[in-house]
Amino acid sequence: MSAPEHVVIIGNGIAGITAARHIRRISDKKITVISAESDYFFSRTALMYVYMGHMNWEHLKPYEDWFWEENRIELKNAFVDKIESASKMLFLRGEEKMSYDKLVLATGSVSSFLGIKGEDLQGVQGLVTKQDLELLEKNTMNCKSAVIVGGGLIGVELAEMLHTRNISVTMLIREKAFWQNVLPLEDAQLISRHIESHSIMLKHETELKEIHGTKERVSSIETNSGEEINCNLLGISVGVTPNIDFLEGSGIETDQGILVDEYLQTNIPEVYAIGDCAQRRTSIKGRKDIEAVWYTARMMGETVAQTICGKPFKFNPGHWFNSAKFFDIEFQTYGYVSANPGENEKHLHWENINGTKAITIAYHPETFRFFGINTFGIRMQHEVFDRWLTEERDLEYVLKNLCQANFDPEFYARHEKEIFSSFKQNMMHSQT
Amino acid sequence: MSTTQHNMSLTGEPPAKLSTTQKVATGIGWTGIFILVLALFNLQLPSFFLWGAIALIALGVIIFANDQYIGKSAGIKNDGIWFRSMTARGILAWGTGIMLTLFYIVLYWFPLYLGYNPDGPNGGLVALFDPLSRLVSGQPASQWFVYGTLYTLAILAFGYKFLLKYRHNKYEVLRTYSVMFFQLGFAFLIPELLIRLNQPYFNPVNIWPLNYDLFAGYRLSEFFTAGNIGLLMLFFGIASIFVITPILTYFYGKRWYCSWVCGCGGLAETAGDPYRHLSDKSRASWKFERYIIHTILVLVVVMTIAVVYSFLNENPEHFWLDKNSFLFGSAAFLVLLFGVIWIFKRHRLASDAKKGAIISLVIVLAIIAAFYFSGMTYGYLLRQWYGFLIGAAFSGVIGVGFYPIFGNRVWCRFGCPMAAVLGMQQRLFSKFRITTNGGQCISCGNCSTYCEMGIDVRAYAQKGENIVRSSCVGCGICSAVCPRGVLKLENGSLDGRINSDAVLLGNDVDLLDLIQQQKKASRDPNSSPFNS
Numbered sequence: 001m002s003a004p005e006h007v008v009i010i011g012n013g014i015a016g017i018t019a020a021r022h023i024r025r026i027s028d029k030k031i032t033v034i035s036a037e038s039d040y041f042f043s044r045t046a047l048m049y050v051y052m053g054h055m056n057w058e059h060l061k062p063y064e065d066w067f068w069e070e071n072r073i074e075l076k077n078a079f080v081d082k083i084e085s086a087s088k089m090l091f092l093r094g095e096e097k098m099s100y101d102k103l104v105l106a107t108g109s110v111s112s113f114l115g116i117k118g119e120d121l122q123g124v125q126g127l128v129t130k131q132d133l134e135l136l137e138k139n140t141m142n143c144k145s146a147v148i149v150g151g152g153l154i155g156v157e158l159a160e161m162l163h164t165r166n167i168s169v170t171m172l173i174r175e176k177a178f179w180q181n182v183l184p185l186e187d188a189q190l191i192s193r194h195i196e197s198h199s200i201m202l203k204h205e206t207e208l209k210e211i212h213g214t215k216e217r218v219s220s221i222e223t224n225s226g227e228e229i230n231c232n233l234l235g236i237s238v239g240v241t242p243n244i245d246f247l248e249g250s251g252i253e254t255d256q257g258i259l260v261d262e263y264l265q266t267n268i269p270e271v272y273a274i275g276d277c278a279q280r281r282t283s284i285k286g287r288k289d290i291e292a293v294w295y296t297a298r299m300m301g302e303t304v305a306q307t308i309c310g311k312p313f314k315f316n317p318g319h320w321f322n323s324a325k326f327f328d329i330e331f332q333t334y335g336y337v338s339a340n341p342g343e344n345e346k347h348l349h350w351e352n353i354n355g356t357k358a359i360t361i362a363y364h365p366e367t368f369r370f371f372g373i374n375t376f377g378i379r380m381q382h383e384v385f386d387r388w389l390t391e392e393r394d395l396e397y398v399l400k401n402l403c404q405a406n407f408d409p410e411f412y413a414r415h416e417k418e419i420f421s422s423f424k425q426n427m428m429h430s431q432t
Numbered sequence: 433m434s435t436t437q438h439n440m441s442l443t444g445e446p447p448a449k450l451s452t453t454q455k456v457a458t459g460i461g462w463t464g465i466f467i468l469v470l471a472l473f474n475l476q477l478p479s480f481f482l483w484g485a486i487a488l489i490a491l492g493v494i495i496f497a498n499d500q501y502i503g504k505s506a507g508i509k510n511d512g513i514w515f516r517s518m519t520a521r522g523i524l525a526w527g528t529g530i531m532l533t534l535f536y537i538v539l540y541w542f543p544l545y546l547g548y549n550p551d552g553p554n555g556g557l558v559a560l561f562d563p564l565s566r567l568v569s570g571q572p573a574s575q576w577f578v579y580g581t582l583y584t585l586a587i588l589a590f591g592y593k594f595l596l597k598y599r600h601n602k603y604e605v606l607r608t609y610s611v612m613f614f615q616l617g618f619a620f621l622i623p624e625l626l627i628r629l630n631q632p633y634f635n636p637v638n639i640w641p642l643n644y645d646l647f648a649g650y651r652l653s654e655f656f657t658a659g660n661i662g663l664l665m666l667f668f669g670i671a672s673i674f675v676i677t678p679i680l681t682y683f684y685g686k687r688w689y690c691s692w693v694c695g696c697g698g699l700a701e702t703a704g705d706p707y708r709h710l711s712d713k714s715r716a717s718w719k720f721e722r723y724i725i726h727t728i729l730v731l732v733v734v735m736t737i738a739v740v741y742s743f744l745n746e747n748p749e750h751f752w753l754d755k756n757s758f759l760f761g762s763a764a765f766l767v768l769l770f771g772v773i774w775i776f777k778r779h780r781l782a783s784d785a786k787k788g789a790i791i792s793l794v795i796v797l798a799i800i801a802a803f804y805f806s807g808m809t810y811g812y813l814l815r816q817w818y819g820f821l822i823g824a825a826f827s828g829v830i831g832v833g834f835y836p837i838f839g840n841r842v843w844c845r846f847g848c849p850m851a852a853v854l855g856m857q858q859r860l861f862s863k864f865r866i867t868t869n870g871g872q873c874i875s876c877g878n879c880s881t882y883c884e885m886g887i888d889v890r891a892y893a894q895k896g897e898n899i900v901r902s903s904c905v906g907c908g909i910c911s912a913v914c915p916r917g918v919l920k921l922e923n924g925s926l927d928g929r930i931n932s933d934a935v936l937l938g939n940d941v942d943l944l945d946l947i948q949q950q951k952k953a954s955r956d957p958n959s960s961p962f963n964s
Binding site for chain 1: 506507508511513516600602715870872890908937940941943
C-alpha cells in the first residue's frame with residue numbers, strides 16, 4: 001500500500017480550514033495546514049470582540065484543540081518562504097522543507113495602504129491579522145484620539161473597538177455616506193447617522209492627504225480639505241490586498257491575486273488557490289474576481305476539497321449574500337442591490353422613525369423582477385430569499401410574503417404591513 | 433511551535449472602569465448590606481433599619497444600572513466583560529464567591545449564627561426581618577424567610593438591570609418580567625400568605641423533583657391534615673410533573689420553566705447574568721454534565737420512592753394506597769416510561785445514552801426490590817442525605833456561591849433533576865429548537881461564549897444545524913448576541929427538527945447535495961472516523 005497523498009494547505013483561515021475538514025471527511029489523505037499567524041484556526045471576524053472584552057482569545061477558536069488530532073489534520077506553525085513547484089517542495093523559514101502532492105494556497109489578505117508618506121510611522125496600522133490586533137493593543141495603550149481612513153466594514157469595526165476604550169474617533173470617508181460604494185445612498189446615510197449617534201465623528205467626501213509624526217510616531221493628519229486632525233492612532237481601512245508576496249519566483253501566476261481557473265487551480269497543476277488570495281481568470285456575473293469575504297472563502301474551501309479528492313467541481317456559488325453589523329444595527333443582504341442603480345434597476349426604501357430599521361428592495365422597473373434586498377435591523381431568512389431569487393419572484397410576491405422571511409426573535413415588533421403600505425404609496429407617487 | 437499568548441486584556445487601557453455614579457451606587461448598595469451585617473451583632477435594630485437596608489440595596493442596583501444603560505444606544509452591552517475583576521474571575525469575583533459560599537454554609541447548617549431561634553424570640557439578622565415576616569405571614573421570621581426575601585430582592589433589583597440591558601429585545605424583556613413575577617408572587621408571597629391562612633406552605637411552581645421535599649413524610653402529613661386544599665395541592669404537585677410539565681415542554685421546550693418561571697433560573701438570569709460567559713464549553717464538561725445530572729435524577733427518584741414508602745409504612749391506615757402496591761406501581765410506571773421511550777425514540781438516543789438509561793432503570797428497580805424484600809424504610813436517612821448533598825451543598829453552596837467562578841447555571845446544568853426531566857422531554861418530544869440561518873454564520877463565537885449552559889452553540893451554527901440540546905433553557909441570549917442574525921428560538925414542526933445532515937447554504941446546489949450525502953455517510957462511525 002502506498003503512502004496516502006499529502007495535501008498541504010497554506011493558511012489556516014476559514015478557506016483553508018474548510019478545505020481541510022471537507023477533504024478529511026471524504027478521504028484518507030494526509031493533511032497539513034501551515035500558518036505563521038496562529039497555532040489554531042480562529043474566527044477572524046471576531047478579532048474585534050477580544051479587543052472589546054466580549055471574548056477571550058480561546059473563544060475565537062471554532063474547534064477545540066482535540067479536534068485536529070482526532071481528525072488527523074496536522075497543524076504547523078511555520079512561515080513558507082518559497083514554493084518550488086517543479087519538485088513539489090515548500091521551503092519553510094528556518095531551513096525546514098516539506099514536500100507535498102497537492103497544494104492549496106489560502107493565505108488570505110493583508111491591509112491595503114495608500115502609499116502616502118508616513119504610513120510607516122508608529123501608530124499607523126490596519127486590522128486584518130492576529131498580529132494587527134496585538135499591535136493595536138500596543139498602539140492604543142495611551143491613546144486619546146484616533147483617525148480612521150476608509151468607511152468600510154473594517155473601518156466600522158475599528159471605530160467600535162476604539163470607542164469601547166474611550167478613544168475619540170474621527171473617520172475619513174471618501175463617499176457621501178458610509179460604505180456608499182456598496183450601499184445605496186439612503187442605506188449608507190442611515191448607517192452614517194447611526195455611527196454618528198455613537199459620538200464617532202464622520203467626515204464624508206474627505207480623503208487623507210498627509211501624515212505628520214513626531215518621534216517616529218503619528219501625531220496628526222491632514223485631509224484633502226486642508227484640515228489638520230491630531231491623533232495618536234491612524235487606522236487604515238481602505239480595503240485588503242491578497243497576501244501573495246511569498247510567491248515571487250515560484251512560477252505561480254499572479255495578478256493582484258493568485259490567478260485561478262474555474263476549478264480554483266493555478267497555472268500549475270495540483271496547486272490551488274482559494275479565499276481572499278485567489279483571483280478568478282473568468283468572471284462570474286455580478287461578482288468581483290477577488291472576493292475578500294468570509295462566505296466566499298468558505299465556499300471555495302468546500303469546492304476545492306471535492307476537486308482535490310477526485311470529484312472536480314467548478315466554483316459556482318449560488319445567489320449572493322452577505323452580512324455585517326454597524327454598532328447596534330445588523331445588516332444582511334440577499335441578491336443584488338446596486339449602490340448606484342442604472343436604468344434597469346429601481347429601489348424601494350423603507351425606514352422606521354428612529355432610523356434603526358430599514359429595508360431596500362431592488363427590482364426591475366418594467367418586469368418588477370426582484371433583484372435583491374438590503375435589510376437593516378430586521379433579520380431575514382437566507383433560505384427564503386435564496387428560494388425567491390431562484391424562482392425569480394417579482395416585487396409584489398416578495399412584499400406580500402415578506403413575513404415568511406422574517407427571522408427576528410419571538411415577540412419582536414413586525415413591520416411587514418407598514419413596509420407594504422409604504423411601498424404602495426411610493427409606487428403610486430412614482431407612477432403619477 | 434510556540435507563539436506568545438498575549439493576554440490582550442493587560443496591554444491596553446481596559447474599558448472596565450466604574451463611573452463616579454457607579455461608584456456611588458456601589459457604595460449605597462454595600463451600605464445596605466452593611467446594615468444586614470450589623471444586625472448580626474444582635475443590636476436589636478429598629479425596623480427602620482430593615483426597610484432602609486432593603487431600599488439601599490435596591491437603590492444601589494437601580495442607580496448603577498441606570499448609569500450603565502440609560503442614555504446609551506440600545507444593543508448588546510458586553511464591553512469589557514472579560515477585563516473586569518468581578519466578571520473575569522478576578523479577586524472581586526473570588527471574594528464574592530467565597531462570601532456567598534460562607535453565607536450558604538451558615539444559612540443551611542448554622543442558622544443560629546444568623547439569629548434564628550426556633551424556641552423563642554429571634555435575634556440578630558433573623559430578628560431584623562421579623563417585622564416584614566409578621567406583615568406577610570403573621571409569623572416571626574426564620575432563616576428561610578430572610579433568605580427568601582433577599583433572593584426575591586436580588587431577582588427584582590437585578591431583573592430591573594437586565595431589563596435595561598436588553599431593552600431592545602422583547603423576548604428578553606417579557607421573559608424577565610415573567611421570572612420577576614413568579615418569584616415575587618408564587619415563590620415569595622403565596623406560600624407566606626398560605627401560612628397566614630393556616631394552610632400548608634406551598635409554592636405551586638416549585639415542582640418535584642426540583643422540590644425534592646414535596647413528597648416527604650412531613651409534607652404529606654401537612655397536605656392530608658389540611659383537608660381539601662391540602663389534597664388539591666398534592667394533586668396539583670403530582671399533575672405538575674406528570675401532566676402539565678410534559679404538555680408545556682412539548683409546545684415550548686423546557687424554557688417555559690427554566691427561564692420563564694423557575695426561581696433558580698430566575699436568580700441565574702438576573703443576578704447571575706454578569707457571569708453567564710463563565711460556563712465551561714468543552715466537550716469534556718458536556719460528558720461530565722450528562723453523567724452527573726442523570727445520576728442525581730436517579731437519586732431523587734430513589735429517595736422519593738423511599739420516603740413515600742416510609743410514610744405509607746408508618747401511616748398504613750391513612751391512605752387507600754398500600755406500601756407494597758406503591759412500590760409495584762412505581763416500578764411499573766418506570767418500566768412503562770422506559771418502554772415508551774425505547775419503542776418510539778430509541779433512534780434519537782446515542783449509544784451511551786441508551787446504556788445509561790438501561791443501567792439507571794436496573795439500579796432503580798433493584799433498589800425498589802431491595803425495599804420490598806427487606807421491608808426496610810430508608811426514607812428519612814436518604815432524604816437527609818439528599819437534602820444535605822444535593823439540596824443544600826450542590827444547589828445552594830456550589831450552585832449560587834460559585835456563580836462568579838463557574839457561571840450562573842452550574843446547578844441547572846449539572847445538578848437539577850427537574851432540568852434533567854425537562855431536558856429529556858425537550859430532546860425527545862418537543863417542538864422547540866434553535867434554528868440557524870442558511871449560510872450566514874461567521875463562527876465568531878459570541879453565541880457559545882454567552883451560553884450559560886455551556887452549549888457550544890457555534891459548533892451547530894457553523895454547520896447549519898439546528899440546536900436541539902436537552903440542556904438548553906431557551907434564555908435566548910445566543911440569538912441576542914449573534915451579530916449576523918443567525919440564531920432563532922422557535923417552536924415548530926417535529927419533522928426535520930434535528931437536522932444533523934444540514935449543509936450551509938450559498939454554494940452550488942449540486943455541490944451542496946453531494947456534501948450532504950458525504951455528511952450523512954460520515955455520520956456512521958463505522959464508515960468514517962470524521963468527527964465533525
